[in-house]
Amino acid sequence: MTAVASESKPGPASQPSAVTPADLIAAAVAMRPELIERQAEVEATTYFAADTHQKFLDSRLYDMYVPKMYGGLEVEVPTFMRVALELARGCMSTAWCFSLSANHALQVASWFPRQVQDQVFANRDFRAASVSAPTVRAEKVEGGYVLNGEVAYCSGIPYATYYLGQTMVADPDGGEPRMGMFLAPRDQFERLDDWGDTLGLKGSGSHSIRFTNGFVPAEFVMEDINMVDIPVEGGTVGSELHGNGMYSGRGLSIFTMTLAAIAIGGGYNALDEFEDQMRTRKTPLPPVVSRMQDPDYQRFYGAALTKLATAEAALMNVAQQHMDLCRANVAGERPYTFVDDFRLAGIARELVVQVWETVEKDLFRNIGSSAARNGERFERVFRDMAQAAGHRNTLLREQSYRTLAQLTLGLAPATQH
Structure with missing residues (x-):
């Protein structure tokens, strides 16, 4: 086989x-x-x-x-x-x-x-x-x-x-x-x-x-x-073997961060194509001018760019928080707990949803129908983003809110993690 x-x-x-x-x-x-x-x-x-x-x-x-x-x-x-x-x-x-x-x-x-x-x-x-x-x-x-x-x-x-x-x-x-x-x-x-x-x-x-x-x-x-909840408190086989706290981390946040990184890159992919359309196409309604010079299209672009840059900054912050938790875990300063991992994964999950909403609301609704034809770059990115937004990880968003509250507030979880 x-x-x-x-x-x-x-x-x-x-x-x-x-x-x-x-x-x-x-x-x-x-x-x-x-x-x-x-x-x-x-x-x-x-x-x-x-x-x-x-x-x-x-x-x-x-x-x-x-x-x-x-x-x-x-x-x-x-x-x-x-x-x-x-x-x-x-x-x-x-x-x-x-x-x-x-x-x-x-x-x-x-x-x-x-x-x-x-x-x-x-x-x-x-x-x-x-x-x-x-x-x-x-x-x-x-x-x-x-x-x-x-x-x-x-x-x-x-x-x-x-x-x-x-x-x-x-x-x-x-x-x-x-x-x-x-x-x-x-x-x-x-x-x-x-x-x-x-x-x-x-x-x-x-x-x-x-x-x-x-x-x-x-x-x-x-x-x-x-594997969703492997205890790593105080370090792991890997952190001792390699002398690097990075190998004492948990896995849920890493996985969800990876999905978020791909979604954010996909959002920029869609924004790049939106910019190309601004440079080459005109507005659909009078006064007919280059989209690049139109205040509304400038606003559409600026809104998407701001939201994507915010998601990117949040992702890098979450990645650094993960690294800091790993180092503190090995140093004995504080353990890297399931709650920590679950919280970081929750932030990354939010980024996937927010980027999808940015692409759908700020870009797709304004780029025009021709960009949604089969085989067009934007059409493909839009489908990819929709699929990412419907990933099983993202579908757990609402349940994860409740679970994080229970874990943080010391309440008995309704379901086992």
């Missing part, structure tokens, strides 16, 4: 690193014109092309969260979010597929023991899709676990070398199964050809995968673990 993955390989782990955060951001910006040009191709194939994947390898964007001891770059969270944002300003689908496979190096380097990390980060060839739904069943056997089941919406799976997920571990005595977290190499699952028929993000590589008697060694499964 195999998942589709490129034969391209990065250089050896011993390769010296002279790549800076500014280099990574510049590489993402430099790719934007090509990403814009190839959006239709990405939608048709349901994920970005092999040569784009090679550019990610060559520019070392996949290495951002890979620890330095394995030849990675070990950059901080704000840098990763900036790269995801800039890629989405070219193509939201590509940014989604890339980011949701590259970002899970952070969790694996934080939570899994060294013997696992020594294997999976060898030669820096690590990318992992991940879904928190425990739809896979694991049965303990000699030396490891046998995995069976299907998982939907595995964004980034086409070029993933691993899958990070949840499982229900069967009780050998016939009792209730227990939640577990596992990491599986790509030769233990099959990627299904079932993506591309959604409204937007058609090229995000969010295919399903199937495990049919897949096998992973015992150390690749952590029983009695819910």
Whole structure:
């Protein structure tokens, strides 16, 4: 059983690193014109092309969260979010597929023991899709676990070398199964050809995968673990191993920040096209003048720019708060709690919604019907933004308000987290 993955390989782990955060951001910006040009191709194939994947390898964007001891770059969270944002300003689908496979190096380097990390980060060839739904069943056997089941919406799976997920571990005595977290190499699952028929993000590589008697060694499964709420108080295996507090963080806020970064980049993508229309088209009503010179269009543009810049500033602040909590956690100043993680994720979730509303109200309603024709840049970004706004994470917004209040005020939660 195999998942589709490129034969391209990065250089050896011993390769010296002279790549800076500014280099990574510049590489993402430099790719934007090509990403814009190839959006239709990405939608048709349901994920970005092999040569784009090679550019990610060559520019070392996949290495951002890979620890330095394995030849990675070990950059901080704000840098990763900036790269995801800039890629989405070219193509939201590509940014989604890339980011949701590259970002899970952070969790694996934080939570899994060294013997696992020594294997999976060898030669820096690590990318992992991940879904928190425990739809896979694991049965303990000699030396490891046998995995069976299907998982939907595995964004980034086409070029993933691993899958990070949840499982229900069967009780050998016939009792209730227990939640577990596992990491599986790509030769233990099959990627299904079932993506591309959604409204937007058609090229995000969010295919399903199937495990049919897949096998992973015992150390690749952590029983009695819910990856949404892994205790990290005081530090983790990863923070001790790598000497970096960043690897003592939680995962919910990181995931939601990644979605927000892509949404904000998509918002700027829509704004860029709105500006192009202002420069090339005239107002629909008298006095007919260039949209660039029209006070109303200036206001539409300025309103969207202000709101997007506000969302961007909030995202960078949340990313820095996460880093500060990680450092304080390792230093023993204060623990990084589930409430902290839930609050930061809530802020990031708000940004996704706010950016969608900005694109829909300030830009879509004013750009004109011709920009909504099939195949137009704005039409595609609008669909992608709508799909992002309807993501399961965003749909939990109202419930999350109540849960955050309960957690903050010391009330008994109505449901278990």
